[in-house]
Amino acid sequence: MRVSLMTTTVRPAVRWSVEHALPRQVLRMSEKRGDIQARLVAESRHVATPDLAGLFDEIRGRGRLVRTDLAYLTATHEVCREVLSSPDVKAGFPAPDNPAIARILDWTKTETLHPVQPPSLLAVDGPDHTRYRKLVTKVFTVKAVEALRGRVEEIAAGLLDEIAASGADQVELVEAYCSRLPVAMITEILGVPPQDQDLVRGFGSAAAPSLDMGLSWKMFRSVDNGLTEFDTWLDQHLENLRRNPGDNLMSKLAATRDEEGGLNLVELKATAGLVLAAGFETTVNLLSNAIALLHDHPEQRELLKAEPERWSNAVDEVLRFDPPVLLTGRKVDKATTIAGVDLRPGVVVTTVLAGANRDPEVFTDPNTFDVTRENAKDHMAFSAGRHYCLGASLARLEGEVALRALYERFPDLQVLPGAQRRKTRVLRGFQVLPATV
């Protein structure tokens, strides 16, 4: 009983105190002092990404790489790219300088997978990163993904048939469409049975705030439970595939456990779990952000109706203007100089991807949403360097097919009042998007 109370309550409470409650206090104090990074964290909680443009300009106005109370911060396109591609800067968060805090965190560590903790692809570099990435990359190349176009079209058509057949006056598009299509695709690629799709969608929603800093105790517990349930489900699912493999990516990954140099169980779960979760949590946001933007810019929607071959570029413009991932962080591994600033090992650099997307050095009239923009593809919504999004081609294909099919089927689609953005800060999209079709 004592042991279980320790595991279920005391350790999580200590972990939450160090990882969230303490940073939350620091953030509050820094915000009061006007620290720009603390303001970004605070404002991103309740403001739509397009409305953060003023803050992005302010960050750039202060410099190309700005020192804040918490880290270094950049919203400059060129500097974001340099940080994310530098061999001296690594993924993941640094261990605390204070040895006592480091010991406490070590004591609270759990076996449960976490998207930004090793051995997640997102949190490792060097030979391990290359080894994990090599195993999954083939399935997501431009050529391999293009072969899936017909299947994405079928899934989109099936979902739109269901919406039409429901005969309802109103439809909630996140539930009925935006979240279903990417989950259906990634589960099919990975070999997750259709009956588990809703379960997987639920794990994704529960785990999405795990990328945010300063979570409340209630949210932290909900994320922790979501991650634990996902972990347990993955264990069982991978074991099933090992015994009864199919022609899919997860079966192939599971088989490498028995091969020389293959993945061990923890690496396997981390890699398969990340590809699965990253494979839909962000694309859901791409679709909902696009629908909301096209509602606010009817002239752009008309243009796409007249010239549907522009859909592919329109998806990139949505990714530039309202990207599903606000920012990402790195830690300096070896002393280096970036944008004229000397950085010592251990410091954190935050690259504001959504801010880089509004950099006037790269994008003319950056705060104008323009689906005909010639260099829309130069956005940083998929990051850069070694951790550049593995699923970028799949996300672009899903966006193009899903949006075009939606507006072709329902040309009179109108978003209704009552849309709600998600409460997550790093992941940006809609929770609820009611519409008439």
Ligand code: HEM
């Ligand atoms: C619009 C949709 C998407 C967006 C905006 C997006 C965004 C991102 C970003 C910003 C990163 C890098 C984070 C960093 O540098 O710290 C990333 C990495 C990743 N993404 Fe995506 N993503 C999307 C869709 C997908 C899809 C469909 C998949 C499915 C395979 C996927 C799988 C991954 C994986 C596995 C990584 C880790 C790569 C690595 O660390 O080497 N993503 N994504």
